[in-house]
Amino acid sequence: MPLHHLAQVNIATMRAPLSDPLMADFVAxxxxxxxxxxxxxxxxxxxxxxxxNATDLRAYDNERILFNLSVWESLEALFEYVYRSQHGVAxxxxxxxxxxxxxxxxxxxxxxxxxxxxxxxxxxRLEYLRQQGPTPYAFSFRQPFSVAKLLDSKV
Numbered sequence: 001m002p003l004h005h006l007a008q009v010n011i012a013t014m015r016a017p018l019s020d021p022l023m024a025d026f027v028a029x030x031x032x033x034x035x036x037x038x039x040x041x042x043x044x045x046x047x048x049x050x051x052x053n054a055t056d057l058r059a060y061d062n063e064r065i066l067f068n069l070s071v072w073e074s075l076e077a078l079f080e081y082v083y084r085s086q087h088g089v090a091x092x093x094x095x096x097x098x099x100x101x102x103x104x105x106x107x108x109x110x111x112x113x114x115x116x117x118x119x120x121x122x123x124x125r126l127e128y129l130r131q132q133g134p135t136p137y138a139f140s141f142r143q144p145f146s147v148a149k150l151l152d153s154k155v
Contacts, residue, residue: 004147005044005113006072009122010106012098014064018055026097029090030055036085037070042077045116046070059119069122071111075144078108082141103130107138110150 016022034053037043047054047069059067072078081087107126111117125138134143136153 002073002113004110004150005115006075006078006108007111007117007122007125008068008070008072008078008106008108009117009126010068011060011126012066012068012094012105013062013101014066015097015099017064023097025093026090029086033087033090036087037081040077040081040085042073043081044071044073047119057119059123067119067122069117069119071117075108075141079141104140106140108140108144109138110136110145110147 014023018027030053034046034048037046047057047067049056054068055066057067059065070078072081082091104126107122107129109125128135129138129140132138134140134145136145136150139145
């Protein structure tokens with residue numbers, strides 16, 4: 001069993017409330033995309049309410065910001081889900097549903113296996129990435145850091 005897992009947070013600012021017809025295609029795909037995540041090799045955990053997703057959670061004052069938090073066994077497992085599953089197909093349409101944002105909207109970081117990250121922890125990692133850029137503390141797919149880099153940075 002690995003000693004570390006990969007946590008990821010991503011946020012998106014909706015162009016309209018989820019009940020708006022503009023968001024109907026996004027909402028229609030949500031259950032299936034979450035089911036694919038749950039069944040994906042390397043999936044560990046995702047933040048969700050009793051409804052089975054996290055769309056009701058608001059981590060920010062802006063009601064239109066959706067917040068997604070999950071844990072994966074590896075960077076490769078998350079990459080496969082994000083870019084090579086139905087999730088990747090849905091992501092191609094993201095500009096229809098979400099406003100472009102100039103700063104990072106995704107942060108990745110290594111956690112001890114068995115740790116479940118909190119909303120506050122995830123927000124701090126994303127903010128750190130936005131302020132400091134990629135480091136072993138918080139990074140992106142474009143500039144990933146290995147667990148070894150995390151351990152080296154603690155020396």
